[in-house]
Amino acid sequence: MSGKAPRGIRLVIALAGRRNAGKSSLINAITGQETAIVSDTPGTTTDPVAKHYELLPLGPVTFYDTAGLDDEGELGELRVKATRKILYRCDVAVIVLGEEGFTDHERGLLETVRELKVPYILVWNKSDLRPCGRNETFQIGNETISCLNVSAQNGTNVNELKQSIINSAPPEYRQERLIVGDLINEGDFVVCVVPIDLAAPKGRLILPQVQVLREILDCDAVGITVKEREIQAVLEGFNRKPALVVTDSQVVMSVAGDVPDEIPLTTFSTLFARYKGDLPRLVRGAAAIDELQDGDNVLIGEACSHHNVADDIGRVKIPRWMSRYTGRDLNFEVYSGHDFPEDMERFNLVVHCGACMLNRTEMLRRIAECGRRDIPVTNYGIAISKLQGVLPRVLRPFGLEQSLAIHGAF
Numbered sequence: 001m002s003g004k005a006p007r008g009i010r011l012v013i014a015l016a017g018r019r020n021a022g023k024s025s026l027i028n029a030i031t032g033q034e035t036a037i038v039s040d041t042p043g044t045t046t047d048p049v050a051k052h053y054e055l056l057p058l059g060p061v062t063f064y065d066t067a068g069l070d071d072e073g074e075l076g077e078l079r080v081k082a083t084r085k086i087l088y089r090c091d092v093a094v095i096v097l098g099e100e101g102f103t104d105h106e107r108g109l110l111e112t113v114r115e116l117k118v119p120y121i122l123v124w125n126k127s128d129l130r131p132c133g134r135n136e137t138f139q140i141g142n143e144t145i146s147c148l149n150v151s152a153q154n155g156t157n158v159n160e161l162k163q164s165i166i167n168s169a170p171p172e173y174r175q176e177r178l179i180v181g182d183l184i185n186e187g188d189f190v191v192c193v194v195p196i197d198l199a200a201p202k203g204r205l206i207l208p209q210v211q212v213l214r215e216i217l218d219c220d221a222v223g224i225t226v227k228e229r230e231i232q233a234v235l236e237g238f239n240r241k242p243a244l245v246v247t248d249s250q251v252v253m254s255v256a257g258d259v260p261d262e263i264p265l266t267t268f269s270t271l272f273a274r275y276k277g278d279l280p281r282l283v284r285g286a287a288a289i290d291e292l293q294d295g296d297n298v299l300i301g302e303a304c305s306h307h308n309v310a311d312d313i314g315r316v317k318i319p320r321w322m323s324r325y326t327g328r329d330l331n332f333e334v335y336s337g338h339d340f341p342e343d344m345e346r347f348n349l350v351v352h353c354g355a356c357m358l359n360r361t362e363m364l365r366r367i368a369e370c371g372r373r374d375i376p377v378t379n380y381g382i383a384i385s386k387l388q389g390v391l392p393r394v395l396r397p398f399g400l401e402q403s404l405a406i407h408g409a410f
């Protein structure tokens with residue numbers, strides 16, 4: 001169980017139905033926890049009870065075990081109100097039928113949920129006692145609704161119910177984070193600039209380049225891949241302007257010169273700084289480059305030991321460019337591995353690698369570790385764009401440029 005995710009990012013799933021239909025039992029069956037109160041006496045669940053659960057691949061969800069909508073009496077009315085309130089704010093409703101099956105009561109509930117435009121699933125619980133007929137469907141207006149046989153008691157179709165919930169979830173809950181897809185539209189031309197130099201692996205592209213190209217294709221956009229020398233020919237050869245140019249950071253300066261200012265330009269590293277980390281934070285970290293003094297220590301943080309090539313970015317290029325840019329006598333230290341050095345406090349800036357081997361959570365944790373120590377942190381790509389004087393330009397496609405300029409990040 002994960003109770004830590006902020007409420008806002010949890011999918012809210014409400015189980016609604018008649019008292020005693022087995023809503024609490026179903027939540028227990030799904031979550032495998034004996035937490036919801038199960039009772040033979042109708043109406044035990046007086047208030048909606050929340051249960052947190054990690055429903056993969058959706059992530060953290062909250063189940064609400066609502067009181068039945070059929071409650072009578074004053075207390076019953078309050079319960080009905082509470083149930084409606086939950087239905088208003090839930091993302092998926094599971095309507096649970098009990099031994100009585102589909103009656104006017106369930107029909108009313110279904111109509112309410114449909115009126116509120118809440119995606120819903122109809123489940124026939126206690127199917128161990130009396131299952132819903134194989135082809136039994138229910139007619140609401142001109143729509144035919146089928147029903148899933150489940151049994152909270154012996155676990156029948158509980159996994160199918162989980163899958164139905166996942167399938168019914170609003171698409172944004174299922175969407176993975178995008179690398180570039182939100183910056184382009186169907187049919188757009190996107191030019192990717194990939195230098196083939198000594199640092200490029202033999203016979204293949206590197207993973208971030210492949211991922212960007214794949215996402216361009218997934219968006220039904222057109223991905224054109226060129227080396228930096230060919231960029232001008234490509235721009236002249238097409239009668240349509242690209243919607244975006246994505247370049248390797250190492251040639252960003254020359255590409256920025258070749259690509260007219262009105263064409264949006266960014267770098268693979270900037271895309272990945274956003275995808276894997278916290279772009280505004282890494283940009284603010286880069287602003288600390290301007291504050292560096294003689295004798296300051298800069299940590300080049302590599303998340304793994306794979307990054308070791310001739311004329312290496314972290315070991316050679318960034319130190320050279322940063323020394324030239326600041327005119328300061330700086331000490332650079334490279335640290336590879338999953339941790340940071342123990343005496344982190346002596347560093348004035350951390351320049352982190354592109355984190356290709358890390359997932360977002362890990363990268364965010366490393367950024368947070370620097371933050372707790374009050375050490376500004378940036379990454380290779382953002383630092384390079386800053387040192388080459390093109391940072392505002394490569395941030396423009398994200399609409400961040402202005403807000404960061406206000407905070408003095410450039």
Ligand SMILES: Nc1nc2c(ncn2[C@@H]2O[C@H](COP(=O)(O)OP(=O)(O)O)[C@@H](O)[C@H]2O)c(=O)[nH]1
Binds near residue numbers: 045127151
């Ligand atoms: N036979 C059978 N009994 C069930 C099933 N699910 C729940 N029950 C029983 O039905 C009663 C009411 O269950 P409960 O979960 O408290 O219902 P709620 O009021 O909808 O939350 C309890 O006695 C449960 O043991 C089931 O799938 N099969």
Ligand code: SF4
Binds near residue numbers: 302305
């Ligand atoms: S995780 Fe960092 S150090 Fe390792 S290969 Fe990727 S960019 Fe290089």
Ligand SMILES: [Mg+2]
Binds near residue numbers: 023024025037044045
């Ligand atoms: Mg209950």
